[in-house]
Amino acid sequence: MQLPTILLQQTQENPLAYIVNLAFMAMFFVLFVWGQRIQLTIMLRDVEYALSRLKIMRDETRRAAIENVKRLGKSPTDPTSYVDRYLEYVLIPPVSMDPAGIVWKFDHLLGITEDRIKEEVKAVAPEANESQQYNIQNLLEIAQALNTYYRVIRHFYLFGKKSASYYIIIQIQVLLPEIMREAEALLGAVHAFTFGHPVGDGAGALVAARILHGHEASDIARDTVYGETDYEGRRVIVIKSKGPGGTVGRPGDAVSILLKRRKALKSVLMVDAGLKLEGEKSGEIFEGIGAAIGGIGTEKFKIEEMVTKRKLPLYGVIIKMSSQEAVSPLTKEIMTGIEQAVERVKELIKTGTKVGDTVLLVGVGNTMGIGQ
Amino acid sequence: MAKQPSSLFMSLYFMVLGILLVVSVGMFIIGLRELANEPTQSTIYMLVGISGIGITLYSLRQIQSKSKSLRVQVAKVVSVLECGNCHNKVTRNFKEGDFVYGTAEKCTNCNTETSMTIMSIFTEKPPGKKSAV
Numbered sequence: 001m002q003l004p005t006i007l008l009q010q011t012q013e014n015p016l017a018y019i020v021n022l023a024f025m026a027m028f029f030v031l032f033v034w035g036q037r038i039q040l041t042i043m044l045r046d047v048e049y050a051l052s053r054l055k056i057m058r059d060e061t062r063r064a065a066i067e068n069v070k071r072l073g074k075s076p077t078d079p080t081s082y083v084d085r086y087l088e089y090v091l092i093p094p095v096s097m098d099p100a101g102i103v104w105k106f107d108h109l110l111g112i113t114e115d116r117i118k119e120e121v122k123a124v125a126p127e128a129n130e131s132q133q134y135n136i137q138n139l140l141e142i143a144q145a146l147n148t149y150y151r152v153i154r155h156f157y158l159f160g161k162k163s164a165s166y167y168i169i170i171q172i173q174v175l176l177p178e179i180m181r182e183a184e185a186l187l188g189a190v191h192a193f194t195f196g197h198p199v200g201d202g203a204g205a206l207v208a209a210r211i212l213h214g215h216e217a218s219d220i221a222r223d224t225v226y227g228e229t230d231y232e233g234r235r236v237i238v239i240k241s242k243g244p245g246g247t248v249g250r251p252g253d254a255v256s257i258l259l260k261r262r263k264a265l266k267s268v269l270m271v272d273a274g275l276k277l278e279g280e281k282s283g284e285i286f287e288g289i290g291a292a293i294g295g296i297g298t299e300k301f302k303i304e305e306m307v308t309k310r311k312l313p314l315y316g317v318i319i320k321m322s323s324q325e326a327v328s329p330l331t332k333e334i335m336t337g338i339e340q341a342v343e344r345v346k347e348l349i350k351t352g353t354k355v356g357d358t359v360l361l362v363g364v365g366n367t368m369g370i371g372q
Numbered sequence: 373m374a375k376q377p378s379s380l381f382m383s384l385y386f387m388v389l390g391i392l393l394v395v396s397v398g399m400f401i402i403g404l405r406e407l408a409n410e411p412t413q414s415t416i417y418m419l420v421g422i423s424g425i426g427i428t429l430y431s432l433r434q435i436q437s438k439s440k441s442l443r444v445q446v447a448k449v450v451s452v453l454e455c456g457n458c459h460n461k462v463t464r465n466f467k468e469g470d471f472v473y474g475t476a477e478k479c480t481n482c483n484t485e486t487s488m489t490i491m492s493i494f495t496e497k498p499p500g501k502k503s504a505v
Contacts, residue, residue, distance in 0.1 A: 131471075195468050197449050198493050206472060213473055244471030329449045330494040369493055371473035 036166055043169050047157045050176050054150040057187045061143040062087065064190045068139055072132045073125020082124045086117075086140050087147040107298045114222070131196065134245030135368060139193045142186050142327075149183050182323060189327035193246065197329040198369035203319040203338050204272040204292075205370050206330075208240035208363020210342045217372045220257055224249035225372055231346060233355035237262065239362045246368030251293065252302030258360060259306045266357040267313045268303070269348060271341055272364040273326055274318035283337030284320045285344060292316025293364045303362075315348060317341050389428050396424025447495040453488040455479035466493060 031038070062083060069079040091113055094105035117140070121133045128136060153172060160169035192199050198206065217227040217240075225242045228235060237258060241249030259265060270292040276282060291303045291314060307314045319337040330338075349359050400421025403414040449466035453476045460481040470476065475487040 191446055195449075195466070196471065197466065198472060209473060244474065328495075329447050330492075332494055332496070335492055335494045369471045371471050 037164075040164065040166050040169060043173050044157070044161060047153065047160070047169065047172055047176065050180055051150070051153050051157055053180070054146065054153055054183055057183055058143070058146040058150045061139075061146050061187065061190050064194055065136070065139045065143045068194050069125050069136055072128040072136065074127040075124050077124075079124045082120065083140065083143070087144050089144060103298050103301045106296060110296070110298065111222075131245035134247050135193055135196050138246040138366070138368065139190065142189055142193060146183055146186055149179055153179065185324035185327055188324055192327065192329050193368070196244065196246070196369050199327050199366060200321045200325040200330055200334050201273050201327060201366045202330070202368060202370050203321070203334060203341070204270075204363040204365040205240045205243065205367040206338050206363070207271040207341045207345060208238050208361060209243070209370050209372050210338070211236065211345065211361060212238040212240065212372055221250040221253035223247040224251060224254045226254060226258065227372065232350050234349055234353050235358040236349060237265075237358065237360050239360070240372060241365070241367040243367035243370040243372055246366055248295065248364070248366050250299065251362050251364055252299030255303045255360065255362060256306045259310055262358060264358050265310070265312060265360050266353050267315065268307055268360045268362065269315050269317065269345060270303075270362045270364060271317045271319070271345060273321055275323055275326070276320035280320055281333070282321045282325055282331065283333035283335075285337055285341050286318050286320065287344070288316045288318065290314055290316055292318050313352070315352070317344055317348070389431055392424050393428045396421045396428065400425065449493060450496045451476070451490050452492045453477075454491045455482060455486065455488050457484050457486050458482040462488065
């Protein structure tokens with residue numbers, strides 16, 4: 001059998017070789033003229049695929065939220081319309097042209113939001129206890145975040161498609177891996193928030209609970225408690241969010257109140273969960289100087305403001321984890337990190353203060369599934 | 373608007389992959405059969421065939437990894453209970469309503485009326501069970 005020459009130099013008349021050569025020339029022409037357009041179509045397909053996944057995630061979370069409200073709240077009315085309305089809620093940020101005082105404006109708006117959601121969840125889930133109502137709120141927040149991701153990506157997708165702009169699509173494609181990772185982490189959190197498992201973000205709160213356990217805890221600020229204990233002759237005042245409902249409390253307010261009340265405080269220690277970098281091990285701890293607290297920044301501002309006024313040393317102990325682990329049930333590695341952080345905090349209290357001193361320990365994080 | 377990737381596009385995609393696989397395997401076999409007669413052209417046929425098979429397998433693997441990432445991993449969560457009296461530790465599956473430092477069932481080891489305390493709650497093993505979303 002004579003094989004038709006499909007590549008290399010032509011030595012004989014061969015229709016197949018002509019076709020292949022023609023196809024090569026046509027391909028070169030097509031890529032030269034419509035190359036960017038083809039690339040745009042491929043990128044749009046990637047975005048479309050991500051968008052369809054985001055839609056599934058958003059719908060699944062919405063369904064879980066509705067089911068949970070029905071199951072725990074035994075609502076007399078169908079909560080679907082409430083959940084759908086909640087998905088579109090927005091916090092309109094205060095104007096930042098004159099930034100002086102913006103923290104207090106934000107703080108005020110956050111307070112209003114929390115109060116309103118609390119009241120509404122109470123109304124749609126009347127039979128749920130306080131902890132369950134907090135967990136429902138958390139679940140709604142997850143659904144809201146996924147809905148926002150979905151809407152934003154859909155906006156860029158449709159706008160890019162309409163305008164056929166390579167640069168609009170490339171912007172969203174660059175951000176897409178990070179957005180999808182965040183969205184997948186949130187989707188993974190649905191199960192934990194449905195049943196009230198302690199999550200990685202609660203690592204700081206659990207360290208505080210470990211030290212405070214067995215001692216009385218009293219309310220100090222919104223959803224925040226404090227208690228006192230002794231360690232090696234030092235007085236340790238511990239602040240944590242009030243568990244076991246899913247809340248982060250107001251550690252900034254609590255620190256402000258306690259620093260005003262207790263003049264003899266020698267130092268402030270904060271423990272929180274922190275995002276690890278790629279390649280780092282979950283559950284490892286590291287230390288730093290400054291306020292170990294995330295979020296929008298209002299609580300951090302309050303703590304820094306008060307500590308600076310009092311000229312107190314401020315230390316942070318951070319337990320590393322990924323963004324997915326932060327919203328998923330605690331893993332064994334993170335539990336080991338928490339026990340190590342407890343020991344490190346004790347060591348810092350012992351070495352950083354003298355017998356008779358008073359230290360303030362703040363356990364930061366979502367206290368879902370963690371009592372005191 | 374945003375269609376499922378498993379719609380028309382996926383059917384076409386699989387059809388193209390199928391054609392590519394058949395043509396590639398065919399070229400590889402022809403090349404292999406004629407290797408003794410026309411070594412240069414046969415090698416080209418075989419290389420084109422192998423490339424086609426490689427591209428098909430790579431595309432299928434990519435589809436498989438994409439469908440995998442649509443599954444949510446549900447972790448098995450356990451609660452560790454400790455008796456305040458005899459310090460006996462019990463690990464059992466998490467029950468809704470459990471929380472760290474909450475009270476649980478009575479200790480079966482020392483048979484006292486004291487309830488055990490939940491000391492920790494965590495996922496015991498890497499998530500195994502998957503639920504499709």
